[in-house]
Amino acid sequence: MSAAQLDLSLIPPLGEPRPQPVPEVAETTLANGLRVVVVPRPGVPLVELRLRVPFAAASAGEAAEHTARAMVLSGAMLLGTADRDQAGIAELLQSHGAELSIASDPDRLLFGTTLLPGGLAPVLGLLSELLTGAAYPEHPVEGERDRTAERIAIARSQPAVIARTALAARRYGDHPYAVPLPPAELVAEVDAPALRRLHAERVLPAGSSLVLVGELDPRAATDAVAAALEPWSASGRAVEAPPAAERRAATLQLVDRPGAVQSNLRLGGPAPQRTDPELAAVRLANMIYGGYFSSRLVENIRERRGYSYSPRSTVDHQAAASSFLVDADVATEVTAPALLEAWYELGRMALAPVTAAELDGARRYVLGSMALTTATHAGLASTLAALVGAGLPADWLAEHQQALSAVTVDDVGAAAQRYLAPGALTAVAVGDAERVSAPLEALGAVEVGVAEVDAHPGAGGGA
Amino acid sequence: MPDGGRSAAAVSVGGVTAAGAELTLRHPVERFALDNGLRVVLAPDRSVPVVAVTVFYGVGMRNEPEGRTGFAHLFEHMMFQGSAHVPKMEHARLVQAAGGSFNGSTHQDYTNYYEALPAEALERALFLEADRMAAPAITQENLRNQIDVVKEEIRVNVLNRPYGAFPWLQLPRIAFDGFANTHDGYGSFVDLESSTVDDATDFFSRYYAPGNAVLCIGGDLDVDDTEKLVRRWFGPVPARDVPPTPPTGEPWPSEVRRDVVEDALAPAPAVALGWRVPDPVGDFDRYLGTVLLAELLSEGDASRLERRLVHDERIAIAQSSYVGLFGDPFDVRDATLLTTQVHHPAGVPVDRVLAAVHEEVRRIAEDGVGAEELARVQARAEAQLLRQADSVLGRTLAFAAAELVHGRAELAGELAARLAAVTPAQVRAATGDLDPGTVAVLELRATGGRR
Numbered sequence: 001m002s003a004a005q006l007d008l009s010l011i012p013p014l015g016e017p018r019p020q021p022v023p024e025v026a027e028t029t030l031a032n033g034l035r036v037v038v039v040p041r042p043g044v045p046l047v048e049l050r051l052r053v054p055f056a057a058a059s060a061g062e063a064a065e066h067t068a069r070a071m072v073l074s075g076a077m078l079l080g081t082a083d084r085d086q087a088g089i090a091e092l093l094q095s096h097g098a099e100l101s102i103a104s105d106p107d108r109l110l111f112g113t114t115l116l117p118g119g120l121a122p123v124l125g126l127l128s129e130l131l132t133g134a135a136y137p138e139h140p141v142e143g144e145r146d147r148t149a150e151r152i153a154i155a156r157s158q159p160a161v162i163a164r165t166a167l168a169a170r171r172y173g174d175h176p177y178a179v180p181l182p183p184a185e186l187v188a189e190v191d192a193p194a195l196r197r198l199h200a201e202r203v204l205p206a207g208s209s210l211v212l213v214g215e216l217d218p219r220a221a222t223d224a225v226a227a228a229l230e231p232w233s234a235s236g237r238a239v240e241a242p243p244a245a246e247r248r249a250a251t252l253q254l255v256d257r258p259g260a261v262q263s264n265l266r267l268g269g270p271a272p273q274r275t276d277p278e279l280a281a282v283r284l285a286n287m288i289y290g291g292y293f294s295s296r297l298v299e300n301i302r303e304r305r306g307y308s309y310s311p312r313s314t315v316d317h318q319a320a321a322s323s324f325l326v327d328a329d330v331a332t333e334v335t336a337p338a339l340l341e342a343w344y345e346l347g348r349m350a351l352a353p354v355t356a357a358e359l360d361g362a363r364r365y366v367l368g369s370m371a372l373t374t375a376t377h378a379g380l381a382s383t384l385a386a387l388v389g390a391g392l393p394a395d396w397l398a399e400h401q402q403a404l405s406a407v408t409v410d411d412v413g414a415a416a417q418r419y420l421a422p423g424a425l426t427a428v429a430v431g432d433a434e435r436v437s438a439p440l441e442a443l444g445a446v447e448v449g450v451a452e453v454d455a456h457p458g459a460g461g462g463a
Numbered sequence: 464m465p466d467g468g469r470s471a472a473a474v475s476v477g478g479v480t481a482a483g484a485e486l487t488l489r490h491p492v493e494r495f496a497l498d499n500g501l502r503v504v505l506a507p508d509r510s511v512p513v514v515a516v517t518v519f520y521g522v523g524m525r526n527e528p529e530g531r532t533g534f535a536h537l538f539e540h541m542m543f544q545g546s547a548h549v550p551k552m553e554h555a556r557l558v559q560a561a562g563g564s565f566n567g568s569t570h571q572d573y574t575n576y577y578e579a580l581p582a583e584a585l586e587r588a589l590f591l592e593a594d595r596m597a598a599p600a601i602t603q604e605n606l607r608n609q610i611d612v613v614k615e616e617i618r619v620n621v622l623n624r625p626y627g628a629f630p631w632l633q634l635p636r637i638a639f640d641g642f643a644n645t646h647d648g649y650g651s652f653v654d655l656e657s658s659t660v661d662d663a664t665d666f667f668s669r670y671y672a673p674g675n676a677v678l679c680i681g682g683d684l685d686v687d688d689t690e691k692l693v694r695r696w697f698g699p700v701p702a703r704d705v706p707p708t709p710p711t712g713e714p715w716p717s718e719v720r721r722d723v724v725e726d727a728l729a730p731a732p733a734v735a736l737g738w739r740v741p742d743p744v745g746d747f748d749r750y751l752g753t754v755l756l757a758e759l760l761s762e763g764d765a766s767r768l769e770r771r772l773v774h775d776e777r778i779a780i781a782q783s784s785y786v787g788l789f790g791d792p793f794d795v796r797d798a799t800l801l802t803t804q805v806h807h808p809a810g811v812p813v814d815r816v817l818a819a820v821h822e823e824v825r826r827i828a829e830d831g832v833g834a835e836e837l838a839r840v841q842a843r844a845e846a847q848l849l850r851q852a853d854s855v856l857g858r859t860l861a862f863a864a865a866e867l868v869h870g871r872a873e874l875a876g877e878l879a880a881r882l883a884a885v886t887p888a889q890v891r892a893a894t895g896d897l898d899p900g901t902v903a904v905l906e907l908r909a910t911g912g913r914r
Contacts, residue, residue, distance in 0.1 A: 004550045004600065012590050014561055015583035018512035018683065042510045044849040078764065086774055090764035094839040097846025099763045114850050116842060143777045150780040150808060153730045157625045157911075259727075262615070262623040293555040293565075303552060306611025309619050329619050331611075361560030368562020368581055375511045376853045 020371055023380065025394045026218035028226075032233050033206035036225050037388050038218045041377055046097070047120055047214035048381035051111035051127070052389035054207045054238035055104060056319065057176040068182035069198050070104040072141070072148050072190045077102055077199070079140040081133045086140060089126065098123055106177050107241055107319040108389060109203070114378065117215045124228035131232045134199060141192040149187045156181065159257060159430050160329075163264040166255050166449075167325075167428045171268055173247045177318060200234065207238025209388045213381040244321035246270045249426045251445040252339075256433035263335040263431030265342065267326040269424045271315050274322070274392060279315075280403035281415035282324065286315050287362035288412070289349050289420060290326060294361055296345045297326070307331060307338040319390065324419050332432055336439035339429070343422045343443075350421040353413050363404055370401065492862065492872045493686050499702035500674025503693055504872045506681040506862050508855070514682040515859035516588040517577035518596065519867045521677075522670035523570045524648030525711045533613070533650010536569040537658060538666050540609040542576060543567065545600035546591075554591055561587055571648070571788055572711070572796050573867050579856040582683035586692050589680075593696035596673060601663045610655050617649050625728040629907050630735035630804060631788055637720045638737040638903035641713045644798055672703035677867045681859030712797035715739050720903040727911035731780065734813050736820060737800040737903040740786060740896055744796055744869055751881060752889035754792045756897070757784040757801050759832065759840045759890060760823065767823045768803070778811045778819060793878065794864040801897065813906050821899045828894040832887040845879045852876075 026038045057066035078100065079086045093100055096119025103110045115123050155161045165180055172178035210229070212221055246269065271286075272279040283291075290297030290313030301307040311328035326346075330338040373379040374397075387396050418424070429440065433448050440446050493505040527534045545551040558565045563580030576595075578588045621627035632647050639645045678697065680689060716739055741749040761768050761784035772779035784803040786792035792799075807816050851857040858875065866872035874881075 004545055004548055006550050006553050007548065010548050010590075011557060012586035014581075014587065015585075017581060017583050020512060021510075044853040046846060046849050046853065087765060087770060090769075091839060094763055094765045094843050097842045099843065114846050116846055140774065143774065146777070146808075147773070147780050150731060150806075154625070154780075154806070157728060157730045159623055260623060262618045292559055294552065294559045299552055302612055303608065306608045307615070309612055309616040329615070329623070331615060331618065357560075361556060364562045365559040368559075369564060371562065371581065372513060372564060372579055375513050375855065378850060378853065 023374075024218070026222060027394060028222055030205070030226055030229065032230070033208070034229060034232070035209040035388060036222055037209065037211045037384055037394060038216065038221045038225075039211075039213045039380060039384065040216055040218055041213055041380065043214065043377055045117055045215045046377055047115050047117050047212055047216055048377045049111070049113050049115065049123065050211045050381050050385035052209050052385055053109040053111075053203055054107065054240055055109045055202055056107050056239050056241040058239050059242065060174040060176055063176035063179050064182055065186050066176070067106070067179055068186035069190050069194055070109070071152070071182060072145050072187065073195050073198060074102040074104045074109060075148060076136055076141050076144045076195055077130055077134045079144060080135040080137045081129045082135060083129065089130075092122065092126055095119070096123055100127075106180060120216065120221065121224050121228065124224055128228045128231055131203060131229070132234075136192045136195045136199070138192045141195060145187060145190050149184050152181055152184060152187060159260065159262070159264050162255060162257070163266045163428060163430045166253060166430065167266045167268050167426065170249050170253055170428060171246055171426050172244060175244045176241055177244055177321060201236065202239065204234050204236045204238060205229070205232050206236065209385070211381050211385045211388060213384065214377040241318070241320040246321070247426075248424070251447045252427045252429060252440060252443075254433055254437055254440060254446050254448045255428065255430040256448055256450050257430050258432055258434065260430070260432045261332055262329050263332055263429050263436055265326070265328045265330060265335070265339055266428045267342070267425040268323050269419065269426060271322040271324040271419055274317055274390060274396065277403070278415055280400065281407045281411040282419050283315055283366060284359060284362045284404065284407050285349060285354075285412045285416040285420055286313050286324060287366060288354050288358045289313050289345060289416070291362070292365055294365070296348070297328075297342060300345055301328060301330070301338055301341050305334075305341070307334045307341070311342070317390070324425075326425070332435055335429065335431055335436040336443055339427070339440065340443060346420050346422045346425070349416040351417070353409050356409060359407070359409055359412060363407065366404055367401060370397070492876070494872065495690065497673065497694065497698055499698070499700055500672065500705060501697055501700070502677045502866065503690075504677060504679040504862055504866050505684065505686055505689055506679065506859060506872070507684050507686055508681065509683045511855065512582045512683045513579060513855045514582045514585045514588075514680065514684055515577065515579045515856040516585070516592060517575055517679050517859055517863050518592050519573045519575045519677045519679070519863045520671055521573055521675045521708065521867060523572040523574055525571050525643040526670065526709055527646070527648070529642055530654060531658070531662065532646050532654045533648065534654070534658060534662065534666060535574055536649060537609065537613050537655060538663060539567050539569045539574050540613055541601055541605060541663055542595055542599050544602075544605040544609065546595040547598040548594050549591065551600065551605065554595070557587060557591060558584075563588070569648070570794060572794070573864070575860065575863065577856065577860060585680070585684060585689070589692055589696045592678070593700060596671065596676065596697065597700045599667065601660055601667065603660050606658065606660055606663060610658065613650070613655060614652060621649060625726055625730065626733065626907070629724070629726065629733060630737070630802060630905050633724055634735050634737045634800070634802065634903060634905045635788070637722045637905060638716070638739070638800055639713060639798060641711075643709070643711045644713065668703065669706055672705050673697065673700050674702060674705040677863050679859050679863035679866065679872070681862060682855035712742065716901045716903070719900060721906070722904075723906045723908060725908050725910045729907065729909040729911060731806060731809055732813065732909050733804065733806045733907040734816055735905045736803045736817065737905070738897045738901065740799055740801050742797040743787075743792065743799055749889070749893070750792070751885050752893035753801060753896065754786050755837070755840055755844065755882060755885050756827070756890050756893040757786050757792075758844055759827070759836070760784045761803065762840070762843060765839065767827070768820065771823055772805060772816065772819055776819060778807055778816055780806045780808060782806070791864075793861075793875070794868055796868060809909065817904065824894050824897045827891060831891045834887055837885075837887050837890060841883050841885070844882050848879045848882075
């Protein structure tokens, strides 16, 4: 079969867009400082709950220990309260269709669950019990600590985690963001008194936010939250991550993973934060470069050359730093050629204008995928929780959509020159050094290190 | 909103049956067939201006011939390489530049393709699916490119990571006997490398006939208008012979099967137990008891195995149980397993883990299940089904799978109510199949990493 030509006259035109429903957002701040956002939404009879509590390490010096304790605390909070043991907590949640997950990231604790609407009051009551009276019983805490250590060891055996950790260490140096996973020996030192102390000092309503989306009445739901969480009255100041200064490393770091059949290429650099007017242009530049299937990076190293299954780029936001990131897992034998192509496409973004069709396609995709993502209870709840948790108003979404609509080809060019230029990015590769270091050295200086199995405080991917 | 769905749902008393019934009512299913044999299912719901389009072809990993392992999946990739009127890369651009998303996936008994889009892009998606149903661009250049891409996919997901094949590619090899169930559905590199354009053309001709497919459209659509559009775009695709549904069932095991695999990238050991379960289609009522048994054993912190293995005895780091190779119990035919998977510390002997699992199953067999415990499990299962159904794409895929595998799209809307009606006696009876005398056990030994 000969290659088809695109004849636009054959393609059915798009119809008239139908209006997106605008969510009715009820927002209040309780006397204890907790921000509460309630959004009733048509859809299935469920409610989605998200709670975010600021939980950053206060300084670089305490980052490793804090991260270790935060990881154990997020599992151990569900091990018991004054009135209930682990099983009692789990059964109450399950009877309302819920399963509460508690996780930690470098900025916060994240609580989330789905639940049947009739369970709103009892689940909020349990949440209050956990926030004000998690018991951290000694023996179960030891079990959770040991499981956390095992899970971290398993995570560290994943090449994607090795790559992410190495890039974070290289970019952030002695900032807490340099230590996304705690060293095993610090996890082993965590005990129940340390968790109780950390909880008392840091699990605070001030700076925290709760989002409820789904089948609910905004007023009744807000009242239910106020009644249930009123006892959560611990006072203190929320700790946010200190300002993060990016360290741009000029040489490629190669983390040796002997025998690896693939190399994990990771590039990263700064990006505008959510309140920065340049964000919309950078997001669209990111899409055109590698943000979706219809991008230059995917067309080049996947669909033309077959080097990689799922190459991509993203814009990621943390409280104290936003990032432009490039990921490509490529066959060992094409490691250097793949890096060259990724760089080439970055350079082309930085130096030559994108086409109007590329910009229009990227814009429509970003707007369309925002609409798809927020068209479920869970998607809207997670989106709002991320915004509100970052201290932004719920109508940030609408403003951002307008900003995306106004971006021009020149705006994308300026944004790409600043943020997507190869010279703005730090690069890390994880792979078989014996096979890939010589070809990579043809492209520039390479520093070879070894992957850590048990990390040491302050060190990243080894060097 | 035309269907007035929400006001009716304000009844939500939290009762399992009420919500289950409501889910069934809110998504009426319309169906018709074209002269070329294409089955069409429409599931309108105009509450959000989003539409989902999917085509399910009745061919999956289990239908691959010997010597062609991985071909169903490789061919799935070929369906994104362009078609008669769509150049390479343009399928993605036409969907994404309309604000939509797309993908495809290869399962045991079917291969699907789907788009989720703003409602105004419906006709464009129908054009794209019809164009590749008629004539995908099967060329030497595209095939060579996608063999390379698939090999990278297998390296990412299997070869370059710990636990990559565990247990989904490794357990069926010992749990079953027939080629359909035992072979590697991702494919050997030898088979992938030797695939030819003729193989792909033959595969398309045999399995991608319109009569072997289900088209399902859900979300913001008008039934009459959509039927006209479907006839316009899919009507001209010529009919071809439809292959008979191949038998994939096989005799039940009569003895324990046990094997060991070594994983040089893994830092800690793991073990998987697989038990043959009732026919997911032909023995549906009994099968529902098995599905809830898996939930009761492993779903969440209140489950039997989570308590026993993780919290009480601390002999596991993590555990899970599921029915169906990829964890969806309702999109597979016979033969199927209930799999229990446990990651445990190196210091815990695997036989201690196995004994604890078997003992928990025996406790249910001997003591039964309390009504209250089962009601909790059912509430959680219902919430998970509702959550899937909240997404237009999620429920459109569920309707299509139910139509293709069970012959009734409506079943997807009835599942919450059907699970809610399962009795403690049915769950207890399901333990009869979890016999320690016929289990398949696959032990993963960690030979690399830190230990």
